[in-house]
Amino acid sequence: MTSGRLAGLSVVVAIGAVAAYVLLLRVAVVRNHPEGYVVAFALATALAILAVVRARARRWPAWLALGLASLLLVAGAWFNFVVARVPDAPTALRVGEQPPDFTLPDAAGRPVSLGDFRGKKPVVLVFYRGYW
Amino acid sequence: MAELQGLGAQLSQAERAGVEIVAVSPDPNERSQQVAEGLRLGHRFLADRDLAVARRYGLVHTGGGPDGRDVPRPATVVLDRDGVVRWFSITRNFQVRPDPDDVLRAVRAL
Numbered sequence: 001m002t003s004g005r006l007a008g009l010s011v012v013v014a015i016g017a018v019a020a021y022v023l024l025l026r027v028a029v030v031r032n033h034p035e036g037y038v039v040a041f042a043l044a045t046a047l048a049i050l051a052v053v054r055a056r057a058r059r060w061p062a063w064l065a066l067g068l069a070s071l072l073l074v075a076g077a078w079f080n081f082v083v084a085r086v087p088d089a090p091t092a093l094r095v096g097e098q099p100p101d102f103t104l105p106d107a108a109g110r111p112v113s114l115g116d117f118r119g120k121k122p123v124v125l126v127f128y129r130g131y132w
Numbered sequence: 133m134a135e136l137q138g139l140g141a142q143l144s145q146a147e148r149a150g151v152e153i154v155a156v157s158p159d160p161n162e163r164s165q166q167v168a169e170g171l172r173l174g175h176r177f178l179a180d181r182d183l184a185v186a187r188r189y190g191l192v193h194t195g196g197g198p199d200g201r202d203v204p205r206p207a208t209v210v211l212d213r214d215g216v217v218r219w220f221s222i223t224r225n226f227q228v229r230p231d232p233d234d235v236l237r238a239v240r241a242l
Binding site for chain 2: 028029031032034080084085086087088089090091092093094095096097098099100102104105106107108109112114115117118119120121122123124125126127128129130
């Protein structure tokens with residue numbers, strides 16, 4: 001493959017990985033394997049390196065592709081392996097035990113306790129980060 | 133929020149009637165109300181403004197929010213009718229949430 005084509009392929013893989021991850025965020029398999037985009041950026045970087053090595057006359061497309069792919073690789077790896085990592089901490093949750101009861105206001109401001117549902121309904125309790 | 137959307141979409145009418153989905157976040161009530169209406173979800177959104185409940189559960193990602201603020205550590209817990217924990221999932225990477233299929237399987241196994 002020529003240097004220009006390798007550079008083009010590198011850009012397609014890098015941008016495609018970003019687009020696919022963002023567009024398919026609701027698909028559990030995609031969402032739950034964020035290391036996938038890091039792997040795609042690594043592949044794009046490898047293709048760009050190959051493009052640089054093979055470049056004869058016009059070298060700038062290969063270097064541009066290498067710059068883009070390596071930048072995404074560093075940023076993506078840092079985000080996935082450093083920023084998004086939640087340090088492990090002991091929790092009050094044990095299978096087979098009742099978790100601590102609590103009372104919090106619902107969306108209408110009415111107090112709701114976890115204990116309200118005991119003996120009535122199973123509960124799916126979701127802790128989420130919320131919007132800022 | 134993706135976990136809430138996925139779960140809401142997959143719970144059948146029967147399950148929706150039989151299971152209470154309680155979502156806890158530091159969002160203020162008005163914000164939660166908007167989210168609930170926007171997603172057309174029947175979940176109960178509870179406002180844990182100061183993370184007191186998340187802290188009691190050991191579910192705080194210290195400094196994990198913007199400007200180094202503390203945020204809840206995403207977690208999903210399935211409790212049976214007697215309020216006993218039957219299944220739970222706590223994330224190690226905040227991009228990752230439990231697969232709604234796994235949550236449903238735990239609910240159906242009750």
